[in-house]
Each structure stands twice: as C-alpha cells, then as structure tokens.
Amino acid sequence: MARQASELFEEFKELTASEFFRRNKQMLGFSGKIRSLTMVFHELITNSLDATEEAGILPEITIDLKRVDKDHYILKHRDNGPGIPEDFITKVFCTMFAGSKFRNIQSRGQQGIGCSGCVLLSQMTTGKPAKIVSGYKENGELKGVEMTFKMDVKKNQGLILEKRPVEVESTGVHIELHFKDVSYSLSEQGAYEYIRRTMIANPHAKITFRDPTGHKYILDRATEEIPPLPKEVLPHPRGVTADDLIFMAKHTDRRRFRSLLTTSLSRMSNKKVDEVEEITGIDLNKRPKDMKWEEAEKIVETFSSMDFMAPPTSGLIPIGKNQVEKGMREILNPEFAAANTRKPTTYRGGVSFIIEAGISYGGESGRIVGDQKRAEIMRFANRVPLTFDQGSCAITEALKSIDWKRYGIRDLDNAPITVFVNIVSTNVPYLSTGKQSIAPEPEILHEVRQATMKIARSLQKYIRAKKAAKEEELRSKIFETYVPVILKEAAILAGKDVPEYDHILSKVTRRPKIVGENNVE
C-alpha cells in the first residue's frame, strides 16, 4: 500500500547535537570501558593544558580516581589555570560544538566537543550531576563559584541545580564527575599510560595522579620553561577555497574586498592584491557583499599560480628536538635516544605543519609482548597523545612504510625501540570526531618518513658501533685468555722465562695493562 508523503513526514524531527551524540556516543570515542575512561582523561587534561598555557601559567594538574565499585569511579580533576567565569561554565561543559578554539591556531582541543562529552557520558552512565568549583579573576578581583549542574540533552545546554559563591585561594577549575561502565587499566590503552605519554610531550607540566589503589604518582616537570604561546595564524592564500572567501565576505565588516584580503589572509600585501586585480580583471575595491562566486573562484585560481611567501610559522610551536630527547630519556631510560624537528611545511597548499620525531633504543623502550619486546609507536598531535585507532593513522602508515632493515631493525615485532612522532599544526586533519587518527595527506606522510629516517640512521650507527665494540671485546678477551697460556707453555718448552708481554698485549687488545699475576714487575 503506497503511503503518502504527508504520512511519512509525520515522524520527521530535528535532533540537537547533544541528542545526536547521546545516541552515538561511540563517535566521541566512548566505545568500550577502557577507552571511555582514557578519553575522559584526555579531554580534561587537554583542556587544562590549553587553558594554563593560554594564560601563561606553568600547568599543574591533580587527578584523583577513586574506585567505588566494579566499573564505578569518581574522578576529581583539578588544575591551576585561569578558571572559567560563572556565565560560561555550562557552555563549556554542557554545550556541544561550543568553544573558543575555532580560530586558526595550534591548540590541543579543536572541536568544542570534549568537555561536554565527558559530562554527557557521566550523566548517561550514572544519572548524577557534575560538580565544579571555579576560581577566576574578573576585573583583577579573584572570584569563586561552586556549581552543581546537568546537561539538558534535548536542548544542548546546561541545567544548573545549585550555585553559590565560595572562597577560593587561587584561580583554576576543580571538577568532580561520576562514571560507570568504565575501566581503569594499566595497558597501553589505559589512563595511566595516557598520562605518562602526555608527560613526554609536555615536560613543563606537573601531574599528580592518585590511582584507584591509592597509589600516588608525582610526575614532576623537567623544565620551568613555558612553551611560547602559539599565535593565531591567518589563512594562507594557497589554503583558502572560493567558499571560504564568500563566507568571509558575508561576515566581514570591512568596506572593501581588497582590505578583507589584506587583513584576513597572511602574506597578502596591497601589491599582491594589485597583481590579482591585473590578472583577473576583477575590481577588488568593490564591497565584499558584491563579490560573486565565479569571481571568488577566479581569484582562488589566480592565487594558486602566484608566488607567495610560505605561511608564517610563528603560529607553530613544536616541542623541540632537545626537549623531545630529554623527555624520552627521562621516562624511558634508554641506551640511545635521538630526536629531530623538521622545518615547517604545508599540506593542501596552505595549512602549515611541523613534524617531530624521536627514537629511543634499549632501557624501557618498546613494549613487552609475551617474552619479547616489540617496537612501540607513540603518536602525538599538538603534544596530545593519540592512543587509539593506531591502524588507520597516517603516522602509523608512514612509519610502517619505512624499510627498517636498512637501519638495523630486522623486525619491528622484535625490537626494543620506541618511536615518537608529533605533528604540530593550526589544523590537524583528524579522520573522525574521536580525534585519534590523522588523515593520510601526502605531505604529512612524506615528512614523517623523512624525520624518522634521519634519526633511524643515527640509530643504525649506534647499533653498528655497539656491535663492533662487542666483537672487539670478544676478540680482546680471546687474546687475553690464550696469549698468557701460550707464552707460559712456550717458555717452559724453551726452558726460558716468561717474557713481559702486558704492554704488547694491551697494544693488541687496545685495553689497559692488567696488573696481575702475569705482570713481570
């Protein structure tokens, strides 16, 4: 029986973003008990690190995870950041797609889902509200507010249950969330490993973590240097589409399209604008609203044929090769460590990025699997560990495409090495809302390979030298063991005294004289 359209559309409705993600929480990365808890840690730590750095404060985070029952935990997360003003608390924690990181800037969080996702998960698994104490400065004055709230899932906004001013000693956020159906684990995907890896990439942070057994880990900072703040970067002419120009034109208050270009794009001088005008024949003095799509297309096409300076890279703050090496040595205690930070480059024509790589060998490098150690890959984006979806990540793809045999690693499944890769960008091309793997842009794959192969060569030299030294030692040992015996017996046969030989022996073995029984002294 053919049904009419009008009947079918009776059930038509619109969901809010929060309703949508409530039905599809796996898209936030909350799939599975271990992964869900690790993702919560990820979102809250990320938020705290970003907030403290933006405010120019050395980050100090305190995390307390208490196990109430099987799969039931209370998480208390505290930071020393600038805090959240009272009016914004529910926006940060109860509204999907809200945030301040939609500018073109290198930041850990990028989508405005994170913190709200944690509150949603807490609520869905326990029904309990979230509790927060926020200390913040307003007009130089220190204020404090304590709030208990829930997310109104239907409306994608907060529902304040209780609110009162409180005395606080300093600025910062202290949030308390209950969770069920999550699991704390010491495995590679677990929350503890996440903290450990965060420390390698953020040596200026201090994290105190009390785990469910009551054990307190103090991961102290290795440097007092706050990394410089990444600057907002204007989009590069090579990185904009016609749609971007029309969108900018629609929402600008600039009077002329020409000044929209010079103020909204990097490397765009009035001289360059003249050049564009000459090539396209379009009058760029006109009002932005009068710019037509076909004209915007022509302009973008012209951009791609013109020469521009590379995008400014002051916006990008890598960890730095010394810091990476320092971090690896601190946490992994290796025999060998080397790191490499590449020069900035771009993908898709105009988005800047930098790749950093590090390799450590021996010590606590690698991950124990059964009775051997396999190579461990640690991936980071803007200093944030990417724990999951390793298989689909561009970094993994690039690393696996390297011919490790050439560098002395016969089999990655049996090699005591840790490979560290960090990508830094204003716009990290994640593959999905879970933000755990990176899209295989060709330039990114290339840079990861180059960065890693360079330090792999250093590793190869080290392994060779180590092997040669071993052989040298073996050879020396043979001499030291047998020469004295031979001389002694020869001397007996010749009826002579055993001659002095230490100095000759040590010349041959290149080892110092051994003062001992054979030394004629």
Add this chain to the structure above:
Amino acid sequence: MARQASELFEEFKELTASEFFRRNKQMLGFSGKIRSLTMVFHELITNSLDATEEAGILPEITIDLKRVDKDHYILKHRDNGPGIPEDFITKVFCTMFAGSKFRNIQSRGQQGIGCSGCVLLSQMTTGKPAKIVSGYKENGELKGVEMTFKMDVKKNQGLILEKRPVEVESTGVHIELHFKDVSYSLSEQGAYEYIRRTMIANPHAKITFRDPTGHKYILDRATEEIPPLPKEVLPHPRGVTADDLIFMAKHTDRRRFRSLLTTSLSRMSNKKVDEVEEITGIDLNKRPKDMKWEEAEKIVETFSSMDFMAPPTSGLIPIGKNQVEKGMREILNPEFAAANTRKPTTYRGGVSFIIEAGISYGGESGRIVGDQKRAEIMRFANRVPLTFDQGSCAITEALKSIDWKRYGIRDLDNAPITVFVNIVSTNVPYLSTGKQSIAPEPEILHEVRQATMKIARSLQKYIRAKKAAKEEELRSKIFETYVPVILKEAAILAGKDVPEYDHILSKVTRRPKIVGENNVE
C-alpha cells in the same frame, strides 16, 4: 603575562552543526575526490531506496552524471518515491541531524546527515544552489513544486531562493546538484562500483545510470518482489540503560511507569512488570517523573537477571539466501555461488541483528590486481554497500580471522573469489559519522565467521570436486591417448588384429565411447 579568564572567554562561541561539519567535512566521508563523489551517490541512492520502500513502491532511480570540466560535474538524481512535501524540503536537504529515521527501525540511513551533507558539499565547492522538483500526494491530490535553495550554514537551515508550483506526472524527487573537486572513477572506490554493488543487495531496484562519457547503463531488476517493510521494533529490556529509562520517563505522556514499560519495551508484559516489582521492591505504579536514577538502575539490573523472549525479529528483513545467490550470479557470472542467512541474534544484550554471507568463485569474482586476482570483499549494512574504511571494519576483521587454507584457499591475495557480507539491524554500530565501518562487537564477529565458514565448506567441496574431476579427466586422457597406441603396436607384434576396446576403455575412463578411427565397427 597571565591572562584573565574573562579575556580568554571573549572569543567563546557556539557553532551550529552545519558550521561544524563545514569545517570538518572529512567527517561526513567527504575526503578525497573519488570518495566524495561516491559518498554523494551513496547518500542520494540510500535516501531514494528507503523512501520508495517505505511507501511500498518498487524503486526506480535515474542518475545522470555530466562532466562539465575537469573535476566539475552536474549530478541529476531522480526517483519514483513518494516525494517530499513542500514544507519539508529544506529540512531534508539543509538541516543536519534532521530526519525521520530516529526510530528503532532497520533502515539504510540512520543519522540525518546524508542529504544535507550533499547540499553542503555542492555549495562549498561551487557556490551554486540546489534545484529540486518534488511530486507528492497531499490528501489524495498530486502536487508538484520546483524549488531552488541554498543552505544557510550559520543557522543549519535552508534558504529558499525560488519556489513555484509545477505540473508533475507522478510522485518522486528530482534533484540537481553541481560539484567541483570530485572525481568519477571506475575503481573499486568509485561511483560505478557503488551502483553495481547496490544492485547485488537490492535485486528489486532498477537503476539507470548515464555516466560522463554518455554511456547509459540499465541495471534492471531481477525480481518484482518488494521486500517487506521492516517494522519499528521496541527496545528490548536487555538493551536499555538506566539513562534510557529516565529519558523515556521524562518525555512520555503515560501516567504510570508500569505502562511506560509495557508500551515502550518489547517482550514486556504486565506479568513481567509484577516480577520486577517483586524483586526490586519498587512501586512501578508511580508516575514516570517520580522514578529516580538509582531505581532505574535497579530495574535495569533486574532485567539482566530475568528471562525474556528474544527480541522480535519481524523488524529485521534480510535479503534472503536465495536472493543473495541470485544477485551474485547475475552480476558476477561465477562457476560457483552459495549464500547463507543466519538466524537473528543480539549484540550488547538487546539489539537484534542478522548476518548474511555469500561466496562466489570464478567468473568475474575477485578483483584483478596486476596479473592475478585477489579475493574481493563486499560489505553491506542494511543492504547498503560500505565502500571505505575496509581496514577498520568488523566484517573485514572477522573474515581475515578465518583460516581459509582449511577451505582450499591458500592465499586471499591470489584467489578468484568474492565474499559478500550483509548485516541487518535496527541499530548498526558504525564506528564513525562516515558510516563506512562497523564496530567489532563480539557477537557480530562471531556471526560473520560462522556464516562465512559454513558456505566456505561448500566452496571447499566444490573446489575438491573440481580438482578430482580434473585429475579424473587427466587420467582418462592418458588412457585414451596411450591405450590405443599400445594395443595397435601389440597387435602388430602379435600378428593379430587390433581388438575392440572402446567399451572397456569407456568403462575405465568412465567416459562415453568415442566413435573414431580406433573404433572397430
């Protein structure tokens, strides 16, 4: 210089869903030129098949893809569905997270992103509006409207540019969209292969496709049988969480919690409600709004310890093993084909699903790579081809975990076989918003393995029989070649005539007498 919280929050803002996906279009599956076009075909075809089936119509879809310039296409997509009422057109095509498929029902589309995503992509790459003609019935009367519209990305809603009533001959939707930066490809990820696979899973559909070279493909239906309409299925007690119960309680107009349970959950009788009341001690006659979280938790816990009938499966309509086999034979022309539809079962305790599998061998099975054929895996969810993200999909994981050597396939990279797997469910657990790979729920992995191994055994029998027949033939050939020669020479030596031997020979070779030169007749 530590910045104040109030400064930092100056830049705080909220994005609408459309703004969010505009900045992150790769999360809709629009990453790369080939994939983007295939995803557009996927969304529009999916929408048409769902709409026609819901209205009880045999689907007929006409697609015209015209190449205007390099990477620049005009797509015209027409179906014979029930059409879209005038007031809903922009909601369907311009509003993310809007739709009618949020009920608990087996359907191809599930998220309310699809069609709007296509309009967004069209607009972002060309700036052109979308054009639609919709024929639909209202109160028995056939109406037609022609509309030109754009998406207001900031507001997640439509902007109608032109609208006028038109004469239409029948119900249906005809939409015209321009795209740039997309690419039509004949590869495994391309739009044509998508259509081909859709036909295997939907033998009742007819698709006419005119490709950019002007070549017209008519993929006719193989059956006049419209598959029965999947019924909406109430959630099963084993599949609800405490959060679900509280959410239902909050939004119901039922007066008592007890009747909320019996009307909103499947397999929930008043007797079962009494049982729950007895075990938990909670009064279920109270008003839904009075139900507390802890009580909902207790109820859910009790559910998991009670016996319920398995979820009703009338909601699930698999393709059917005969239809799968028929579809494979039609499209792939194989030597051998077998299919298997498993019984319904559940994942996560209460979500029903059915797995169907098919294997074809020889003919056009497998995919040519270089100079050999490798096994081709065709994955489907609710009859919709899953083209991308093959590596992270549960179906792939399950198929790769099978020991194919046991079934006569030594190496999947060198086997002329096609494996077809379809999962049917009211709630397919996709891994991400791109909807191209399935989460590795243990029950799903198990069912895919079981379904496939069963028909792999049939394949093995076939391969063995084929091999035996080959050997038999070789053996027969040897006899047929040499016996006559031997007899002839022997006869000469013995000075006798060549005896008649055909009947004996054909007994030995089990092949019919060959009337020929050796036949003494």
